[in-house]
């Protein structure tokens with residue numbers, strides 16, 4: 099356990115020692131800020147119109163702002179996650195520091211979980227920025243906080259799964275850019291699978307639909323935790339970390 | 354302390370290490386000597402549990418590298434060919450990280466970091482980013498990293514490669530000062546390094562061990578097989594060489610130097626032959642000037658060349 103924390107701390111330090119963490123935060127801040135003010139602007143506009151027209155059915159902040167925002171955040175995540183996971187192992191391989199990790203009295207799984215955890219924590223920091231934006235809603239309105247919390251839980255699940263896959267891809271090369279590119283491709287695939295499933299009903303489309311990250315995230319954005327979705331993300335995490343472990347093992351054999 | 358038995362490592366096609374065996378006693382400094390590509394790094398990577406062997410066994414302090422890697426890793430300090438440092442970290446941060454990784458309790462960590470920083474002469478840069486350090490400093494940080502948990506066994510892969518002469522000297526002194534407390538195995542392709550730093554030597558060439566002995570024994574092993582330095586003037590290099598080679602008992606004639614029209618040759622003889630008198634006679638009878646003739650002990654370098662050359666010849670015959 100303490101080994102996991104040692105690795106995790108070192109990894110976080112590396113993120114924040116390089117421009118990557120700040121760059122990600124800046125990118126995320128701008129993107130989310132844009133989506134946020136856009137959604138709020140739309141909401142204000144709508145409520146203004148409905149008052150003008152004399153209708154006064156209640157406007158739901160959760161339904162009109164938070165849910166679409168969470169969906170947007172989920173999509174932004176697909177783009178940012180490769181940038182977080184790409185260096186995890188590729189950089190250690192390139193720098194030769196993997197020799198230090200591999201010859202220290204720690205288990206491979208401790209290295210893997212430590213690194214993965216650091217990546218998830220960095221992503222959680224990004225989410226923190228969006229939470230800061232959303233806190234304005236609580237100042238000016240009364241959104242329901244429970245679905246919001248579940249939405250964030252889903253985002254963490256999603257990032258955990260994609261970062262585990264990214265970690266695996268990062269073990270296969272010593273070039274960060276390649277690791278990032280391939281991870282981005284995989285994330286994108288897991289996202290666009292949703293489109294096929296939207297109009298097709300063949301077995302393949304069903305399978306693709308089942309693999310779609312967005313589809314499994316959507317219930318979370320509505321504040322619903324479905325075991326099916328939780329299992330999907332948990333098994334992706336497990337699968338990704340397992341592949342990472344196997345890849346490190348074969349790395350040793352080939353060295 | 355270190356026991357290697359029948360170790361073999363095969364990559365796709367190349368056999369990097371072929372059935373090697375050797376032992377290192379507690380407290381020894383052993384030089385692992387061989388030309389590039391001999392299999393030094395590969396052997397060290399197996400000893401440090403970085404990679405598993407294809408065949409054979411290796412154990413450190415009684416623990417097998419395959420069966421109990423964690424126990425082995427706890428007992429070794431390893432400096433790979435390139436110091437495994439993180440450029441974005443400060444020196445003291447890095448050493449603390451490695452210390453924690455090696456299982457040093459938090460309470461003792463600051464003291465250990467301070468101790469090894471002083472020991473390896475990196476205390477003055479402890480607040481500097483590693484990316485800003487010179488190669489020599491990086492190497493010393495690498496050494497500090499290897500000894501921070503006070504391991505029984507130190508495994509150093511070409512610890513002086515890429516350093517300037519002053520740094521090489523300092524590093525060798527540092528390594529010597531670590532002897533006694535630690536059992537050390539260091540690899541190198543530079544002979545004087547072994548003569549100056551180590552008390553035992555294992556010579557490896559093309560994945561095979563060609564000699565293992567104490568440095569002293571090895572240099573005197575071919576003493577019967579004496580080398581003689583001859584300086585001759587008054588003829589062309591080739592003529593002299595041909596004449597010297599004809600002398601009975603001579604095994605090899607090496608042209609060393611030509612200065613002021615005089616040629617210096619190193620002549621090696623077969624074991625038990627004393628060729629000095631015959632050499633002198635041969636030169637004088639040919640009507641040339643014999644400027645100088647004296648015996649020279651074979652340096653480890655000669656032994657090394659001899660052994661690896663013999664190895665090559667054997668390989669060629671197979």
Ligand SMILES: Nc1ncnc2c1ncn2[C@@H]1O[C@H](COP(=O)(O)OP(=O)(O)O)[C@@H](O)[C@H]1O
Nearest residue numbers: 352353364367369388389390391392393394395
């Ligand atoms: N990862 C690898 N894959 C394939 N061949 C390798 C690998 N590493 C080393 N070799 C080969 O194994 C041999 C021994 O290499 P090495 O142990 O690095 O030698 P040394 O350290 O003595 O220079 C060389 O011929 C080298 O080309």
Ligand SMILES: [Mg+2]
Nearest residue numbers: 393394395434
């Ligand atoms: Mg080497």
